[in-house]
Amino acid sequence: MPHCSFLDGRRAMLRFLAASPILAGLGLPRAWMSVGAQTPDLIAAAKDALDVFDFEAVARKNLSPAHFGYLETGTDDDATVRANREGFSRYQLRVRRLIDIGKISTSVSLLGAAWDSPIFLCPVGSHRAFHPDGELAVARAAKTGKHTVMLATPSTTSIEDVNAARGEPVWFQLYRREDWNQTRQMIKRAEAAGCPALVFTVDLLGGSNRLTGTRAQRRDTQSCLSCHVGGLNDNRRKPMIADLKPAPAAPEVGPPTWEFVKRLKDATPMKLIVKGIVTREDAEIAVGHGVDVVFVSNHGGRAENSLRSAVECVPEVVAGAAGRVPVIVDSGFRRGTDIFKALALGATAVGVGRPYIWGLAAFGQEGVETVLSILRRELQMAMRQAGTTTTKQITNAYLVDRLPTVPSGRQ
Template sequence: MIGRQVQQAIYLKGLLGERPRVPVRPEGLEEAAKRRMSPEAFAYVAGGAGVEWTMAENREAFRRLRLLPKMLRGAKPPALDVRLFGRTWQAPLFLAPIGVLELAHPLAELAAARAAAKRGLPFMVSNQASYPLERVVEAAKAANPEAAVFFQLYHSTDPEVVKSFLRRAEAAGCSGVVLTLDTVQLGWRPRDLDLGHLPFLKGQGLAIYLTDPAFLKALDEPLEGPAFRPRPTPALLKNLLALRRAGRRFGLSLSRMQKAVRRFVATYSYPELSWDDVARLREATSLPLILKGVLRPEDAAQGVALGVDGIYVSNHGGRQVDGSLAALHALPQVVQAVGGKVPVLLDSGVRTGADVAKALALGARAVGLGRPYVYGLALAGEEGVGAVLDHALAELELTLALSGVRSLEELGPHLLAKENPPPLLGRGGA
């Protein structure tokens, strides 16, 4: 009964004059993180594509969907544990992959993975992590030997690097590979563009590349296009110092780091990603393969036909295509297309435990939390991520219990309504 425990602990500390170090209200959490983070770091985490209509629509989709609580069910709060991809999760909640977590806290993925593992929840480590994949898995396993860590893969133009990443994920003991489909190149993100800020150019978020034998072996290979030879400025010198500091973490000189950044930029984008690549990846790894970034039911069905193990409904938190469909609106049709053959996951716009309950009622088997946990990380490291998870889990349990849900199996669209009904007019109306 985590809901009452977390709630009571906060109120009891309130008697001593203590308020939560990590705000419970989502807006307060984001505001506190903004005050703590640099403008560049906050823009990278909080920002979206275009004028951020899709970001707003993700939240609006949750707002417009109403829960219909059923009374007098005579039941205790439901158990939250689920069995997915061969493992038991303590709740249908996970930390979605987000890159460059060093922008929020020096311990980055290590802190977040530990917080998730201690609560029996999976952590998805981004391809653009700030620590090597192996260290993230080790941190999670040290906190909980049964921890589940999934590796999120961006497919680059270098097939040898992709193969190497897959081998590392298998050797490290990852629970699955999450192939992201919607980020074959970066979306148009005005917040970052207005600041001229891309962290990868400073060597941030490249830890998995900088520790990969296939990537390092290719550093001296020629690349297409002219070399970048900028005029020296104070800002450039500052950024070169940052690049050198990043290189020291991985035993690489400044010149090697410059080559690494240039090679990353040249090989990251892969707009040619196709179903043939999905089929090849399916054959290349024995790990469960999950497709992330699916919004169309026919894409979900095609993935299932190719033998993938999970479908992940997402629009990348509104960071890629502004004006795209809200992920929650896409969920029901994707669930129908999959037909129960594989689990369907969801992220994008999730802020609260009540949001998680709505997504589960629409057929998601598990729901990913993104930006909120990064804000918690910025405020208090591992403790901050843990607090955000505890708040979400507590609200999820309380929401289900107060809605009369006795088990997760009882969840379904019958617990939901679209918006509030119009007011009655005429006699008896107001």
């Protein structure tokens, strides 16, 4: 066979670019690189992964274009997905030397419970669109690594089964229904299942323009009847919605406001978390409405195309919460140093979304386990490198903010 040095050279260059930390710093998902660059490097087993991005390429290979598009999409031109990665490069690590780093503890305490790790699994809908074992595989993997799980309203497994697989009740994420009686039914079901916390997501109330996902759907010629039995909005495979019982209708008038948060608070003894807060003002209002944890998130760049990274929103939300309630964060976290930076900015815990789904789509439960163990290992290494042995020690003294802080909003 003739040797094609041009192609070999091009492939080598693409491989180099795909592996380059410059690209990772820019936040470009490696699966968006040329297939030519990825094919030779696809990992064959979870244990071969060097970082969480190694699972993304395998997920892309395993999933139909529509499902992969649903997973990866941001909104408009996906700029906020990229911004979520770029935001981390604003903060440099300011590390200390010659500290006794023989013993590292990553444990944190949240809502009166001790967690071994600050890393939790964000609510992501429809896990069985990514692997037949779906939420059960994820819950079992989380159990192995002792991670807290948030189960999404549009999950493809019931909360009772997920709790059994996790070995303890998970947190339930709520998308409210347009009928209060139905919303209430979901809350009561989560409560009856023993869930300690209700996570109310507020960042999609204005809609979201998911063009990458829609384009991928259009390109996909396969019909996926096992997922979409009766069309895209068919909820029959989503037990938290499909199992709602007929009840006297109590229609909501328009999208919810802070009044609704108060209603949720009064409706359940579960702790209430509001997911999708990105400003100091809203953090203050949330605390005023009895919210127990403020969750900084831009839905992984899938809500408004704000161009603001989630990590850069942490300082003002922490200022708004003012130590009265904990702040947690997700969106764009892929490395131990990312997690370290959020903790240093004042977050108590950090969620991952797409990375564990890449692991699930790539290798099922083992993939999720490996993604989580890579993140744990990387966080521990970042802590050792910085000279911090407990999460409490990780403060903003370990960061340099490259931009002068120009606070937005009210002071």
